[in-house]
Amino acid sequence: MSSLYDSAVAHRAADSRGLEPLPSIEAVLFDFSHTLFRLVDAETWLRRVAVAAGREAELDDDVRDKAIGQLVHAYVLPEVTAAQAGRDLAPERHRHGMYEWWRRVDFLKGIESVAYDVIRAADSWVPYSDAEAVLRSLCEQGVKVGIVSDFAWDLGVHLEYWGLDAWVDDVVISYQEGCEKPDPAMFLKACQNLDVDPRAAIMVGDNPTRDGGAAAVGMRTYILPGEPRNDDRGLEHVLGFLAWGL
Numbered sequence: 001m002s003s004l005y006d007s008a009v010a011h012r013a014a015d016s017r018g019l020e021p022l023p024s025i026e027a028v029l030f031d032f033s034h035t036l037f038r039l040v041d042a043e044t045w046l047r048r049v050a051v052a053a054g055r056e057a058e059l060d061d062d063v064r065d066k067a068i069g070q071l072v073h074a075y076v077l078p079e080v081t082a083a084q085a086g087r088d089l090a091p092e093r094h095r096h097g098m099y100e101w102w103r104r105v106d107f108l109k110g111i112e113s114v115a116y117d118v119i120r121a122a123d124s125w126v127p128y129s130d131a132e133a134v135l136r137s138l139c140e141q142g143v144k145v146g147i148v149s150d151f152a153w154d155l156g157v158h159l160e161y162w163g164l165d166a167w168v169d170d171v172v173i174s175y176q177e178g179c180e181k182p183d184p185a186m187f188l189k190a191c192q193n194l195d196v197d198p199r200a201a202i203m204v205g206d207n208p209t210r211d212g213g214a215a216a217v218g219m220r221t222y223i224l225p226g227e228p229r230n231d232d233r234g235l236e237h238v239l240g241f242l243a244w245g246l
Contacts, residue, residue: 182213
């Protein structure tokens with residue numbers, strides 16, 4: 001301990017490094033949801049669920065609006081909130097969390113399994129419009145790219161569907177690691193897989209609590225605004241960090 005005001009860290013570099021400049025960025029790690037990809041909007045998702053369940057004729061405007069309202073209301077109920085805790089640690093826990101939520105929505109009662117299949121579909125998660133260009137640019141510059149995500153299934157299905165798998169070197173997912181961000185193990189595993197010193201990597205995400213945990217392992221961290229985005233995500237700023245030598 002060098003100061004009474006030292007931050008809690010999970011990875012401490014040698015003391016001599018405190019006198020050295022930070023190394024150049026060799027790897028960029030991205031969160032998945034709300035950073036590189038977004039889930040389709042609720043109206044589109046409900047329409048796809050209705051089609052898959054053979055109930056498309058039932059989903060008129062009133063039923064749709066009621067379902068969206070019930071989704072919003074039910075998600076903050078204590079029992080539903082409790083069911084979300086640790087949901088990305090295992091597929092069955094995630095499914096349970098979703099079912100606990102959806103069974104309180106009249107239109108989704110009895111077709112929860114159909115709704116779950118739709119939310120897992122390859123095209124239900126859409127990359128932000130600037131994701132591909134930024135990932136490609138990083139790879140062309142020789143910068144390694146990883147994804148560190150709290151998720152309950154293989155992200156490869158979405159990356160491959162949109163042709164982005166070619167620009168991603170490694171993916172670390174909570175359900176495979178048995179821990180969730182901000183656990184240091186998630187970020188350290190990604191750096192280990194990419195053979196990069198955490199001090200030479202930057203984590204990009206939208207959640208200051210979860211993604212910001214990367215700072216505790218010595219990584220630089222860039223937190224995107226939490227505002228909903230349907231087009232570009234502002235990822236080009238990451239390229240600026242490289243150009244500025246940060």
